[in-house]
Amino acid sequence: MTRTVVRASGLTKRYGSFTAVDAVDFTLEENRIYGLLGRNGAGKTTVMQMLTGQIFPNDGELEVFGRTPAEHADVLRRLCFIAESQRYPDAFHASHVLKAAPWFFGNWDAGFAARLVDDFRLPLNRPIKKLSRGQLSAVGVVVGLASRAPLTFFDEPYLGLDAVARQIFYDRLLADYAAHPRTIVLSTHLIDEVANLLEHLLIIDQGRILLDRDADEVRGSATTVAGGRAAVESFVADRAVIGREGIGGLASVTIDGRLDQADRVRAAELGLELAPVSLQQLIVHMTGADLRADSTEQEVAA
Amino acid sequence: MTAVIEKPSVRTEPRSRFTEVWRVVRLHALTPSVFFGIPWIILGTAWLVMIVIGMIAGAAGADTEKMGEGMRYSWAVLSPQWYLVVVGVQAIGLTMSFALGFGATRRDFWLGTSAMFGIVSLLNAVAIATLVQLEKLTDGWWLNIAMFDALWYGQNGWLVDFYTTLALQLFVLFIGASVTTVYLRWRMRGMLTLALGAIALILGFVAIATFTESWPAIFEWFGGIGIVGVFTVVLGLAVGCAIGGYLVIRRATPR
Numbered sequence: 001m002t003r004t005v006v007r008a009s010g011l012t013k014r015y016g017s018f019t020a021v022d023a024v025d026f027t028l029e030e031n032r033i034y035g036l037l038g039r040n041g042a043g044k045t046t047v048m049q050m051l052t053g054q055i056f057p058n059d060g061e062l063e064v065f066g067r068t069p070a071e072h073a074d075v076l077r078r079l080c081f082i083a084e085s086q087r088y089p090d091a092f093h094a095s096h097v098l099k100a101a102p103w104f105f106g107n108w109d110a111g112f113a114a115r116l117v118d119d120f121r122l123p124l125n126r127p128i129k130k131l132s133r134g135q136l137s138a139v140g141v142v143v144g145l146a147s148r149a150p151l152t153f154f155d156e157p158y159l160g161l162d163a164v165a166r167q168i169f170y171d172r173l174l175a176d177y178a179a180h181p182r183t184i185v186l187s188t189h190l191i192d193e194v195a196n197l198l199e200h201l202l203i204i205d206q207g208r209i210l211l212d213r214d215a216d217e218v219r220g221s222a223t224t225v226a227g228g229r230a231a232v233e234s235f236v237a238d239r240a241v242i243g244r245e246g247i248g249g250l251a252s253v254t255i256d257g258r259l260d261q262a263d264r265v266r267a268a269e270l271g272l273e274l275a276p277v278s279l280q281q282l283i284v285h286m287t288g289a290d291l292r293a294d295s296t297e298q299e300v301a302a
Numbered sequence: 303m304t305a306v307i308e309k310p311s312v313r314t315e316p317r318s319r320f321t322e323v324w325r326v327v328r329l330h331a332l333t334p335s336v337f338f339g340i341p342w343i344i345l346g347t348a349w350l351v352m353i354v355i356g357m358i359a360g361a362a363g364a365d366t367e368k369m370g371e372g373m374r375y376s377w378a379v380l381s382p383q384w385y386l387v388v389v390g391v392q393a394i395g396l397t398m399s400f401a402l403g404f405g406a407t408r409r410d411f412w413l414g415t416s417a418m419f420g421i422v423s424l425l426n427a428v429a430i431a432t433l434v435q436l437e438k439l440t441d442g443w444w445l446n447i448a449m450f451d452a453l454w455y456g457q458n459g460w461l462v463d464f465y466t467t468l469a470l471q472l473f474v475l476f477i478g479a480s481v482t483t484v485y486l487r488w489r490m491r492g493m494l495t496l497a498l499g500a501i502a503l504i505l506g507f508v509a510i511a512t513f514t515e516s517w518p519a520i521f522e523w524f525g526g527i528g529i530v531g532v533f534t535v536v537l538g539l540a541v542g543c544a545i546g547g548y549l550v551i552r553r554a555t556p557r
Contacts, residue, residue, distance in 0.1 A: 053407075054555065073406075076405035079405055081403055089332075103329075
């Protein structure tokens, strides 16, 4: 029995003649970890800003916890939005942020916040303007985790964080999520690093949602077929192709959709190599220039 | 999935508006240097400079009575006001973006910010009006200095000094804050429209007053309403900015 916490339909945001988010439909269920993935400028931040009432949609319907988020205190109280470029009052230190947090987040855990500050070696009494990019990200990560908001958004939470700090973030996030289930939306470029964390994927490109599927379904759903060009082409002839590379007589084609036993036997007979596609490669295929060319070709063909 | 009883998706338990507004006041007060520390450092420094001038003049045997008369035209008592316009700007430009990220509504943020402006103005008005009286009581800090007892101050008693400072202070803070809401809502286009509109309004007023030859009547009217009347106009402008800011901020989007 899961509840829907976000319901968006036809959600649109335009900036002048540029459409940042173009009539997207999606829902977010309670107590899951979502990955909002896409290239720079794909519309990830705009979607999060609309969901948290930071900006106003131009069109479409949006319900968060049952109603429009903007200007509704009872909705906003249950959200936490860690923006990539969060601005802080001029004279603020990280300690001020942590002091104010419990006034705004009902589930704030000060002990957890203190442990995270230690983990990230975050200097509390240095002006925020003087913090490095990584330390600035750490402030956001501490707030996002310790607030335990029922719906938490992390927009590129670890810009500038080193590998150790990122690992700490993943570990703490998973452990705390297990103890205190909630809905988390993570937007990121470092797809393979978080691939195992995500339960559901929303891939967005040029303001449209390309894919909205369970991570388990997506993992291993695409396969790269490599071998002699003719053999490869005959194998993939009636399949959805999402990527194509080739050198001379060799070709490597990525196809969408699972292969069954018969397919695998046939591939082996044709002397083809099958390799699973990582999430990151899949997204590169889906949102890269290749796809644009291919999809137009398919459209023309169809 | 564990079976839980389906709860209504919108919690409807009452939470007093006061808590939501007051936390914004606390947010502004988290770094007291911004609203209290720096303005009083500026004022204190100006005061120290005046004291040193007074001591030098006294030691040199100058006519300190005359010096005090001259000092009445000094604007030292108003020195923190320019800084406080910037405080008004930053309260919206920086603190609002932060508060919205923490889940405050624009409405509660503006109400809390207004409350903070009110508290600051009230405290400053009490302090300045009292310092004017202290300065008069001590004959200019025993040096014939006129820092607080200057301009329109020190002539109509504590209450008038309190009222005029309160009005001026509210105006200074709200003009900075409300103009910033215009920027946050309409960005540069809004600022240009606002500036051009204000200039057109002033030029129009000047033109009408000049063509109808009503300048003497206008000056007479200002003379007639006196210091208290003029600052009531200032207070009216402050209230106008406060209401305008509330209307504009409701759809403003921080960067």
